[in-house]
Amino acid sequence: MDFGPFLLLALMEGLVTAAVLALTASGLSLVFGIMRVVNVAHGAFFMLGAVLAWFVAEWLPGPPALAFAAALVFCPLVVGAIAAIADMAVLKRLNYEPEATIVATIGLLYILEQAALSLFGPDARPVEAPFSFRLQLPWFGYSGYKLAVVVAAALVLLGVWLILKHSRAGLLMRATQEDRDTARAFGINVDRVYAGVFAMGAGLAAIAAVLIVPISQAHYLMGGDPLLLSFIVVIIGGLGSLRGTLVAALLIGLSDGVISTFFAPTLAKIIATLVVALVLVFRPQGLFGKRAA
Amino acid sequence: MLRLDDIDAGYGAVAVLHGLTLSVASGEVLCVMGRNGAGKSTMLKAIIGQIRAGAGTITLDGMRIDGLPAHQVPRHGIGYVPQGRRLFGGLTVAENIEIGLMTRRRDVRVREKVLALFPRLRERMGQMARTLSGGEQQMLAIARALCLEPKVLLLDEPTEGLQPSMITLIRDTVLTLKAEGVATILVEQRVDAALSVADRLAFMVGGRVAEVLDAGGLTPDAPAFARHVGV
Numbered sequence A: 001m002d003f004g005p006f007l008l009l010a011l012m013e014g015l016v017t018a019a020v021l022a023l024t025a026s027g028l029s030l031v032f033g034i035m036r037v038v039n040v041a042h043g044a045f046f047m048l049g050a051v052l053a054w055f056v057a058e059w060l061p062g063p064p065a066l067a068f069a070a071a072l073v074f075c076p077l078v079v080g081a082i083a084a085i086a087d088m089a090v091l092k093r094l095n096y097e098p099e100a101t102i103v104a105t106i107g108l109l110y111i112l113e114q115a116a117l118s119l120f121g122p123d124a125r126p127v128e129a130p131f132s133f134r135l136q137l138p139w140f141g142y143s144g145y146k147l148a149v150v151v152a153a154a155l156v157l158l159g160v161w162l163i164l165k166h167s168r169a170g171l172l173m174r175a176t177q178e179d180r181d182t183a184r185a186f187g188i189n190v191d192r193v194y195a196g197v198f199a200m201g202a203g204l205a206a207i208a209a210v211l212i213v214p215i216s217q218a219h220y221l222m223g224g225d226p227l228l229l230s231f232i233v234v235i236i237g238g239l240g241s242l243r244g245t246l247v248a249a250l251l252i253g254l255s256d257g258v259i260s261t262f263f264a265p266t267l268a269k270i271i272a273t274l275v276v277a278l279v280l281v282f283r284p285q286g287l288f289g290k291r292a293a
Numbered sequence B: 001m002l003r004l005d006d007i008d009a010g011y012g013a014v015a016v017l018h019g020l021t022l023s024v025a026s027g028e029v030l031c032v033m034g035r036n037g038a039g040k041s042t043m044l045k046a047i048i049g050q051i052r053a054g055a056g057t058i059t060l061d062g063m064r065i066d067g068l069p070a071h072q073v074p075r076h077g078i079g080y081v082p083q084g085r086r087l088f089g090g091l092t093v094a095e096n097i098e099i100g101l102m103t104r105r106r107d108v109r110v111r112e113k114v115l116a117l118f119p120r121l122r123e124r125m126g127q128m129a130r131t132l133s134g135g136e137q138q139m140l141a142i143a144r145a146l147c148l149e150p151k152v153l154l155l156d157e158p159t160e161g162l163q164p165s166m167i168t169l170i171r172d173t174v175l176t177l178k179a180e181g182v183a184t185i186l187v188e189q190r191v192d193a194a195l196s197v198a199d200r201l202a203f204m205v206g207g208r209v210a211e212v213l214d215a216g217g218l219t220p221d222a223p224a225f226a227r228h229v230g231v
Ligand SMILES: Nc1ncnc2c1ncn2[C@@H]1O[C@H](COP(=O)(O)OP(=O)(O)O)[C@@H](O)[C@H]1O
Pocket: B011, B014, B016, B034, B035, B036, B037, B038, B039, B040, B041, B042, B043
């Protein structure tokens, strides 16, 4: 294959990575931005989404497309509900102290992984894609499903943005983010906002996982990479900045696609880590983050 | 209307209020004065439920409100203008107003009534609150609280750092609300500003009310001011 088409392929692969990463990382960023909680269990919520998608596909009779659509609705709801319960039962009682919540979410990560190991087992299991359409380009054929993932991720992110900026729930979230004591003084039930935000963050990871599972299989330890990459994206983009998260996810995803294709996946990870180090040294608040007051 | 009886409160291990007793009636303006650190802001935080009273009772029209979750207190008709304004700085003026209206189910009539008091805000609706001038920020902080149609209004040093014209506007607003029967607790450090609106003055020292005086006939050279506020 010539260089041009090869680059196009690399960019398309990168775009898929970027889309899934943007979804996952925006959940992490949202939770940190509004609750100031560094959620180490975020990768476990991602894994849970994929594992649940496998169960749905296994149990639901009928065509794979139907099972997949069901998983896309059901998994984020269940994972979100688990997250909301964890918030109310654990994080709230810790009064959202930063150090305590980090330790608590590490515990949560461990519990969720062990639960998945017992119920799902140690094997990686595939979930069938909802359709197998291939897009035939002049130089190569490309999975229509992967392109659908990009579109779906973009739509979900657009939805998140609309909720934050233009809905009543989003207004409550932003007010709580600015000043939770004053929010309470105006009748905002901050506990409920926090539970909702934690659920939404986890739900976003779950949606990302359901989208990716037909491409990469479900496994009880699959949450590690998304967690690490999400942190990388969020550090580069600026914790709590949705726009920064999107830009950084594109940057990391596309460069990962190009460097992995032309050189080696390991080199892509090394470069991403280097960029994080540079950002931490020269612009610790991230590209789009606000300097701490 | 609002009564505090024998309140103890503070921040964790730090006790600030000791047996504080105070009340304000409908249509009355109570000015609370006292040196920095006397516990004036802490008292307002105890009323609004931001900190819990360890002892004593707070009642609104005879109903205990000291045990309520903090977000339920404002729903009973208490509007709060915190010291330093505490606006939602990254939200627009319109959004800050909308937050104020949350407990009123976003009633348009209330919103129009409040904006009529502060027409300048109407020209700034799309602007971020933190980009407003100091005076405009204070207008917004008061407007946001008035959106609750409060029976009781708590104002914590609203004139701090403002120009005379703004101080007059705030005084006029307080007097308008008084005429409508609102009970107001106004924390105020300036003697002249306090005397121009107050029905009664409460002087706080060391977390309790040391003295309560009727404002009628009081002059700025009254000994209470030198004793409890003086420079
Ligand atoms: N968040 C806080 N944590 C601990 N102590 C506080 C806090 N806020 C105020 N204090 C203390 O409580 C006392 C009363 O403060 P405050 O109510 O703000 O006084 P005032 O409003 O009369 O100037 C002061 O000694 C102050 O240091």
